Amino acid sequence: MNPYLARLHQIASQPSRRIIGLMSGTSLDGLDVALCRLTGHGPGTQLVLEQFRTVPYSDDTRARIRTVFAREQVSLEYLTLLNPWLGSLHAAAILDCLREWSIAPAEIDLIASHGQTVYHAPQHQHQRADFPRNATLQLGDGDHVAVETGIITLSDFRQKHIAAGGEGAPLAAYGDFLLLSSPDEERLLLNLGGIANFTYLPRAGGDASTAFSTDTGPGNTLLDATVRAQRPGLQYDEDGRLAAAGQVHEGLLAALLDHAFFAAPLPKTTGPELFSPAFLAEAQQRSGTSHLRLEDTLATLAELSAVGVARAVRAAFAERAIPAAVYTSGGGAHNPALLAALGRHLPEARFGSTDALGVPGDAKEAILFAVLANEAVAGQPISIGAGRQRVPAVSMGKISFPG
Numbered sequence: 001m002n003p004y005l006a007r008l009h010q011i012a013s014q015p016s017r018r019i020i021g022l023m024s025g026t027s028l029d030g031l032d033v034a035l036c037r038l039t040g041h042g043p044g045t046q047l048v049l050e051q052f053r054t055v056p057y058s059d060d061t062r063a064r065i066r067t068v069f070a071r072e073q074v075s076l077e078y079l080t081l082l083n084p085w086l087g088s089l090h091a092a093a094i095l096d097c098l099r100e101w102s103i104a105p106a107e108i109d110l111i112a113s114h115g116q117t118v119y120h121a122p123q124h125q126h127q128r129a130d131f132p133r134n135a136t137l138q139l140g141d142g143d144h145v146a147v148e149t150g151i152i153t154l155s156d157f158r159q160k161h162i163a164a165g166g167e168g169a170p171l172a173a174y175g176d177f178l179l180l181s182s183p184d185e186e187r188l189l190l191n192l193g194g195i196a197n198f199t200y201l202p203r204a205g206g207d208a209s210t211a212f213s214t215d216t217g218p219g220n221t222l223l224d225a226t227v228r229a230q231r232p233g234l235q236y237d238e239d240g241r242l243a244a245a246g247q248v249h250e251g252l253l254a255a256l257l258d259h260a261f262f263a264a265p266l267p268k269t270t271g272p273e274l275f276s277p278a279f280l281a282e283a284q285q286r287s288g289t290s291h292l293r294l295e296d297t298l299a300t301l302a303e304l305s306a307v308g309v310a311r312a313v314r315a316a317f318a319e320r321a322i323p324a325a326v327y328t329s330g331g332g333a334h335n336p337a338l339l340a341a342l343g344r345h346l347p348e349a350r351f352g353s354t355d356a357l358g359v360p361g362d363a364k365e366a367i368l369f370a371v372l373a374n375e376a377v378a379g380q381p382i383s384i385g386a387g388r389q390r391v392p393a394v395s396m397g398k399i400s401f402p403g
């Protein structure tokens with residue numbers, strides 16, 4: 001038998017596993033590295049987050065990713081070169097973290113590597129009749145991560161979800177369901193990343209088939225792009241100060257909301273391919289707001305993110321009251337202007353942070369991939385959608401051996 005298969009069998013048989021989850025999202029701020037100890041599998045999974053660090057991307061790395069990121073036309077050579085380069089970059093970041101934490105690679109069982117999404121193309125967005133399928137592309141080849149760290153690596157988690165009828169995202173519901181379901185309350189888990197999404201969790205022991213997650217529209221992506229364009233040197237509107245100093249422009253908001261995505265049925269996904277500077281420029285032109293003050297544009301974009309969330313939440317619970325317990329995560333949870341707008345549009349919600357549930361919001365997505373890898377190796381296909389096509393019961397992740 002291949003010795004790595006024997007090692008994998010042994011890892012799967014252990015009561016607990018040490019798994020490094022990696023995530024780098026649409027904000028391109030860096031690589032989130034979450035060292036998790038996962039005991040058991042399935043709904044009994046116990047998480048201890050042993051270490052967490054965000055390894056910031058350098059300006060050079062950001063520039064390389066932006067060369068292809070969310071662009072319809074790119075150099076095929078550049079894309080080909082970037083794939084192993086990012087794998088090596090992520091491997092080096094892991095080795096650096098392990099050195100800092102005084103942990104030897106041999107003490108880690110698995111790496112769960114999301115990779116860098118460079119293009120997300122659900123069919124409702126690309127609308128090409130010649131390719132009537134959903135598609136998504138993450139770079140950062142898993143074989144490079146495995147060989148350069150010496151650790152068995154799972155990667156490319158989204159393709160199985162698409163092959164089984166999903167859009168490849170959001171995958172959050174699978175991890176949220178296993179880690180954060182509560183017998184005491186139904187919950188909404190609201191992640192405010194570049195793109196915003198939420199998971200609905202029924203009470204633990206309730207009807208698991210009703211759990212799902214969906215994107216809702218932009219989170220920080222349009223805010224960040226606008227700040228970067230108008231305040232070179234700034235990456236984002238720190239603590240939402242600029243947005244808080246502005247006024248929402250109703251005309252611009254209406255023009256931004258005038259897109260089929262906001263009315264499309266749930267669950268749905270999107271990305272910066274749609275919510276791009278060109279999307280904003282077009283809405284500004286239609287509403288005659290191209291010369292609005294930066295502060296007013298940012299206030300309007302924060303409002304847009306909040307309205308997107310509120311519309312999707314209300315659409316999901318059209319027949320009844322929304323779950324009151326809402327737990328936020330992701331970088332946007334640090335933006336008071338965004339949180340204030342959410343409070344205005346979901347006044348009946350009680351907002352808390354997932355930190356209070358033992359899952360730090362900044363680490364939550366990296367933890368998700370560790371949980372998915374744990375299930376792929378030691379568990380079962382995760383069944384939350386009762387076989388519903390867009391929430392398939394699948395195990396996710398491709399396995400790379402270090403040799």
Ligand SMILES: Nc1ncnc2c1ncn2[C@@H]1O[C@H](COP(=O)(O)OP(=O)(O)OP(=O)(O)O)[C@@H](O)[C@H]1O
Nearest residue numbers: 025026027193194195220236239330331332334335
């Ligand atoms: N103190 C802060 N004030 C305002 N905004 C903040 C603050 N801290 C983080 N952010 C926002 O959070 C962003 C990073 O969020 P996060 O890391 O959750 O995104 P991501 O994981 O890349 O996105 P996605 O979940 O869409 O993949 C920053 O670009 C910024 O917009």
Ligand SMILES: CC(=O)N[C@H]1[C@@H]2OC[C@@H](O2)[C@@H](O)[C@@H]1O[C@H](C)C(=O)O
Nearest residue numbers: 025117120169170171172193195365
């Ligand atoms: C294609 C892709 O990378 N999507 C990300 C992105 O970031 C937020 C939102 O858009 C979500 O759909 C997803 O990530 C999280 C981890 C998810 O799959 O749940």
